[in-house]
Amino acid sequence: MPMDFLKGVSGEYDVTVIGSGLAGMTVANALARSGHRVLLLEQHYKLGGMATWFKRKGGHIFDVSLHGFPVGMIKSCRRYWTREIADSIVQLKHVRFDNPMFSLTTRYHREDFTRLLTEKFGVSQSQVDAFFDAARGMNFYDDQQLTVGEFFDQYFPGRGDIVRLLMEPITYANGSTLEDPAITYGIVFSNFMSKGVYTFEGGTDRLIQLMQKDLIKSGVDVRLRVDVEKIHVEKGRVTGVTANGQFINTRVVVSNANIKNTILNLVGRDNFSSEFVDETEKIRLNNSSTQVYMALKPDEQIDEETGDLLFSSTAPAFQTDLLLSRDITSRTFSFYYPRTRPQGRPRSLVVSSTNARYEDWAELSDEAYEASKQDLIETTLESLDRYVPGIRKKLDHAEAATPRTFQYYTRHALGASFGTKFEGLAVSRGLSSQVNGLFHAGSVGIIMSGWLGAINYGVIVANEVDALLLSKNTAQVG
């Protein structure tokens, strides 16, 4: 007999959260803390969604999406999670760029960028200030026609090198392009580049463990290996979900699954207006990634001056489409020194990431696919050798992940690493006006993506759900 992962689930829940990505967990935690009865359902055998890790022989633990996040994480984790989580967030000291236009290392915050832009790139102080102030003044609820490219042009016309410095990391961080609305850049930028890049000491595994502990403490009913097949809607309002074949009563559903999947498959298009379905179908997914995970032999170390995060490129100029090409010229290397996991065995690891298109990998035959993966590993080692000389001799383990890998593990269509393009946000926000009690929280529209974006969006949605439940409760009494 298969295990019943829903054992003991009964009665009615105020809120059922589908998916335990950072947004899903944050919604669940916030609503349970407000006193609602919350059920959290995750199809995988561990929590975290894309905030995940895996272990390999030799004591190596690889982080998949712990490359860096904004300082805002500290505040959000302190307010919406725990002090212990917030206190484990530390700054990356060496963010390094190496490309044909410039080579430099930066602390990656406003003062240091200002220093670089005035001293190295020859821009006037007032121009730099004007740029930072404009970026900082943008709000997530602003409506903007201006594109990122046009925004840069206003302040640094014709300066491809400056655009590269200010944009390349953001493109890696969330797949955004120069054609996206400027506000997506402004928000990320003011969060991200004003105060440096941060990481979580102890690794993703420790973060998720701490979050799991807090979820339980808040009273969330957490269930793993539970796949939600259907969200039930009657007369325009949510009534329940079917998961692992069982019906569960719930007043509100918050889906952390992909927004298109939520609307078109889990709920079903018949429950929405035809305009809304059209809008949903038009949502473009963000690109996917490739990664190469490399572990050094236990007694081999990397000099910390090599950097924490290294944006390496041999492309003469910065072009968003070049970053997606399978003919890889640009890579981000994340270096994990033994201090990444002070609690674990001392290990040095490197993860190389590139942006990638699913369709470039989807159609390959098994043989061609394996060969391409091998080629990805080889070319990555070649590139890394410039920064870690003799890497091949020091290597204990190497493997590659492709858009196909991400698709397989995350269930995101096309292996999308960063949710959807901008238009996904409006649809996500509009769900509850289509179906009473239906919400979505998860990576949409770039600004709500990434670790911090997902957590903050979780809070934003929890706020709406709490307001709805409050008015429902008051209505029932009155």
Next chain:
Amino acid sequence: MTSEEIREVIIDILGDIAPDEELGDLKDEIAFRDQLELDSMDFLDIVMELRKRYRVQVPEEDYGELASMQSTVTYLEPKMQDVEKA
């Protein structure tokens, strides 16, 4: 609640949200953002705290009303006139 009491409530909430800020010199007619290090999540926290503490609902289309102390108090006055100070 009187407008003076509403002002105190907001100062109290801001004190929790931005513990490092000096709130004694806050100028009511100048935008919070021009005086304090607040981002859009902080404004959301104000909204959530108002609901949690006083069950006052601020719909999203009204978030802009919370720009300065003056506009906040003016906006909240009719909503909070029957609310008792906690």
